[in-house]
Amino acid sequence: xxxxxxxxxxxxxxxxxxxxxxxxxxxxxxxxxxxxxxxxxxxxxxxxxxxxxxxxxxxxxxxxxxxxxxxxxxxxxxxxxxxxxxxxxxxxxxxxxxxxxxxxxxxxxxxxxxxxxxxxxxxxxxxxxxxxxxxxxxxxxxxxxxxxxxxxxxxxxxxxxxxxx
Amino acid sequence: xxxxxxxxxxxxxxxxxxxxxxxxxxxxxxxxxxxxxxxxxxxxxxxxxxxxxxxxxxxxxxxxxxxxxxxxxxxxxxxxxxxxxxxxxxxxxxxxxxxxxxxxxxxxxxxxxxxxxxxxxxxxxxxxxxxxxxxxxxxxxxxxxxxxxxxxxxxxxxxxxxxxx
Numbered sequence: 163x164x165x166x167x168x169x170x171x172x173x174x175x176x177x178x179x180x181x182x183x184x185x186x187x188x189x190x191x192x193x194x195x196x197x198x199x200x201x202x203x204x205x206x207x208x209x210x211x212x213x214x215x216x217x218x219x220x221x222x223x224x225x226x227x228x229x230x231x232x233x234x235x236x237x238x239x240x241x242x243x244x245x246x247x248x249x250x251x252x253x254x255x256x257x258x259x260x261x262x263x264x265x266x267x268x269x270x271x272x273x274x275x276x277x278x279x280x281x282x283x284x285x286x287x288x289x290x291x292x293x294x295x296x297x298x299x300x301x302x303x304x305x306x307x308x309x310x311x312x313x314x315x316x317x318x319x320x321x322x323x324x325x326x327x
Numbered sequence: 328x329x330x331x332x333x334x335x336x337x338x339x340x341x342x343x344x345x346x347x348x349x350x351x352x353x354x355x356x357x358x359x360x361x362x363x364x365x366x367x368x369x370x371x372x373x374x375x376x377x378x379x380x381x382x383x384x385x386x387x388x389x390x391x392x393x394x395x396x397x398x399x400x401x402x403x404x405x406x407x408x409x410x411x412x413x414x415x416x417x418x419x420x421x422x423x424x425x426x427x428x429x430x431x432x433x434x435x436x437x438x439x440x441x442x443x444x445x446x447x448x449x450x451x452x453x454x455x456x457x458x459x460x461x462x463x464x465x466x467x468x469x470x471x472x473x474x475x476x477x478x479x480x481x482x483x484x485x486x487x488x489x490x491x492x
Binding site: 183184185188190193194195197198199200201202203204205207214215216217218219220221222223225243245246247248249276278280289290296297298300301302305 | 348349350353355358359360362363364365366367368369370372379380381382383384385386387388390408410411412413414441443445454455461462463465466467470
């Protein structure tokens with residue numbers, strides 16, 4: 163099995179794939195008579211105009227390291243934002259596109275507490291892989307009639323975090 | 328001071344004002360090879376077409392009970408969704424509209440763990456009032472050029488949760 167090392171989630175490293183949603187990366191505006199800081203507009207949400215954005219909840223089973231996978235997917239019609247609702251880290255697997263297929267160099271990022279992520283429209287990514295906590299996430303993505311998912315299966319599996327146990 | 332009792336957040340009671348975002352209120356679809364439940368499209372996000380929806384983070388100072396306020400606000404151009412990122416309850420103050428002003432019968436709801444809310448476009452509501460935790464919320468609302476906030480100040484304050492201490 164081909165092995166992938168886990169990287170800490172970093173906005174620069176992740177920029178190819180989407181946005182890191184983290185208040186520590188942004189300058190706030192003070193609102194509510196000084197009682198609240200607003201860090202505005204942290205995700206690129208451009209999408210196909212045949213649908214609209216919606217808010218959903220995902221409740222995922224927890225996964226364990228080392229984590230083995232053979233599949234990535236992408237949503238051609240819109241972005242997909244994941245916001246963990248219990249402040250627990252989760253694993254984010256992505257790959258670049260090359261001619262309509264994943265490039266074959268997937269990367270695995272581990273979020274920090276309170277970080278969310280947004281996959282830019284069409285980004286190849288693994289399924290939701292929480293490692294701790296409730297597995298409950300808010301998700302913003304495209305809602306519409308057309309099919310919005312492509313899957314790609316590698317013949318051989320990848321293994322993530324083999325050295326972390 | 329006029330006193331307001333705290334109600335537990337209930338989707339039927341809150342329906343006048345917006346949506347309760349709670350996976351326990353919805354039927355899921357199984358995704359990701361059985362590893363994840365998807366509870367889809369839980370908030371009404373209709374908005375003025377001169378702008379778009381964005382994801383922001385709000386970091387609010389904690390408030391304490393009893394909580395005193397004189398002001399509510401509303402966003403005429405779009406909805407506003409609040410998702411607590413640490414699974415802690417928060418207070419939600421709302422009032423109905425009557426001829427362009429709040430009706431003068433504000434209500435105060437306390438969320439359960441893992442509940443978010445969405446204010447329907449134009450709903451009068453209090454400022455963000457977390458009582459516990461980090462005060463960190465993901466917010467989905469309208470991003471655009473025009474002004475998107477009306478404030479209303481009552482001459483006399485309201486007090487919330489006077490009996491809860």
